[in-house]
């Protein structure tokens with residue numbers, strides 16, 4: 001019996017289409033000969049679309065995307081400082097809107113330093129952790145405003161909104177994730193000594209949920225201290241759970257120490273499956289190198305592997321990860337083109353299939 | 357004619373007293389034979405004081421501190437998780453209260469990788485930048501609250517408050533600082549694509565002030581990207597200006613890549629001199645190693661050198677920095693006791709004085 005998976009593809013801007021093309025090729029290769037069929041719909045959204053039509057995310061397209069089983073997302077954003085995009089805010093109007101409206105409350109971002117990959121750290125050790133970043137509230141809530149804008153008396157606010165409902169579900173997800181990993185460690189990160197109200201709700205929730213997971217070793221770090229540990233001893237982390245903004249910051253840092261942002265994958269997960277989850281490389285649209293086959297599609301390919309996991313295709317997900325791992329181990333320092341990296345990962349997939 | 361400087365000393369908790377003792381010895385050594393006299397008043401404040409008397413910062417002591425020319429601050433905070441300190445919040449009630457009430461709006465934190473010091477990065481390059489962190493508003497404003505606390509319906513908020521007045525004065529300070537440095541670069545860091553209101557006020561202010569400093573090359577980075585650059589190419593930074601929370605995070609990271617938090621100094625500066633400025637190592641009280649002469653007093657000593665700068669004692673400030681630099685160059689890897697490092701810096705001071 002054939003299983004059909006409806007996949008919404010949003011390649012986006014800049015290097016987005018190039019890296020997504022390779023992720024799609026790898027998906028086709030790993031599913032070849034299986035009973036799983038991908039039925040893709042492409043949505044042209046992002047800065048380019050906005051410049052052409054003035055639209056960011058029309059309601060009917062959002063509804064159409066919602067009808068899919070998963071979303072593969074490249075990257076969005078135009079050339080920095082483009083005055084025509086000033087009023088647009090593609091990030092809030094498209095990327096964050098999808099995360100919020102589709103209730104992607106668990107933004108998972110693994111950080112593994114694969115063999116053969118050079119870290120920016122002198123002594124990284126065995127880096128293999130996963131950040132679970134809250135995805136639907138906190139400082140990203142979009143609350144806030146400005147009065148007397150543009151005058152010397154302007155006051156601008158940003159309100160971080162944190163709910164027991166929102167914090168508990170992501171903390172629970174993080175504990176479940178830690179429970180399924182061999183090291184069974186969970187580090188929660190906040191700034192409880194300064195952000196006392198948000199910090200208190202996080203602390204209460206973590207302590208309450210922790211009581212249900214006696215096997216998990218829990219520790220706490222202030223976000224500033226967490227950046228120190230991340231560059232001095234990243235091997236100490238297993239699962240990290242934190243709020244939306246701290247997670248944004250820590251996962252870019254994690255990307256850098258895990259071999260660069262070209263390898264950093266993510267899943268914007270709705271664990272309740274009330275809306276499709278969305279899988280995207282952590283990197284941006286990098287318009288400066290777009291269209292030149294210079295981008296590394298590995299982050300997009302690894303994001304596709306997280307998607308396979310989410311869809312229950314665990315052995316396919318592992319095969320993709322193993323192929324990437326095998327490619328990275330022999331990759332060396334000489335740069336390859338975007339499509340060449342896709343070719344190499346597919347060759348590794350085929351070699352392992354032939355060997356199996 | 358003798359100049360008397362009234363110095364308020366707050367050694368604080370944990371390793372605070374040990375490192376401040378060495379900073380004071382170095383101050384005495386560098387001022388020996390000069391016409392500058394330090395008149396010190398010690399204030400016993402911090403977690404230990406709170407546990408003894410229930411007081412955090414009595415109004416009369418705050419008023420007494422305000423009557424000094426400068427404050428030398430060690431570190432405050434008890435053993436993490438001590439239930440007796442739960443209600444206290446020494447950080448907000450003492451450290452942040454001093455920063456806010458004394459209008460320390462320019463929190464300056466240099467990051468220099470001195471010769472002989474090992475960075476956690478494989479290829480750090482020539483690291484020599486300075487972060488100017490806003491010190492009196494933003495997410496640290498202390499606005500926010502919680503309703504239905506401790507119930508499943510709790511909502512907790514934190515309000516970042518940003519004013520044109522507050523942003524402009526620190527941005528102006530950062531431009532002045534950049535103007536006085538040879539590389540004349542200023543990087544401002546925020547998260548304008550998500551925190552659109554606070555981001556807009558920062559952007560407007562930076563653009564307005566930049567027009568007055570045509571020699572300064574200005575660039576912008578999102579805070580998440582800034583962490584990547586900081587571990588991949590820290591040498592690109594000269595002066596960085598950012599808000600209170602982003603500055604907190606970035607300066608711990610900077611400390612780690614600049615040879616460790618044991619070397620990271622800071623000045624909480626009130627450039628208008630309406631209240632005394634305060635000089636403190638970036639590190640915390642580290643109760644786990646307190647009283648064992650294990651702490652590195654270098655951050656405290658370098659903080660004292662920033663104080664000398666602020667007091668107009670530039671050549672003394674430079675002599676202290678040169679002595680630290682000379683000591684670090686020969687320090688080697690074998691650990692020394694807190695007082696031994698003080699001894700060594702003083703010996704370098706004396707050697708340079710004899711050689712001069």
Ligand SMILES: CC(C)[C@H](C(=O)O)[C@@H](O)C(=O)O
Pocket residue numbers: 091092095096248282549550580
């Ligand atoms: C583009 C931006 C809105 C986004 C974020 O801040 O979440 C990005 O930095 C990320 O980490 O996915």
Ligand SMILES: CC(C)[C@H](C(=O)O)[C@@H](O)C(=O)O
Pocket residue numbers: 193194224447448451452604638
């Ligand atoms: C102790 C804490 C309140 C403080 C801060 O967050 O500012 C510290 O981390 C620092 O950087 O000086």
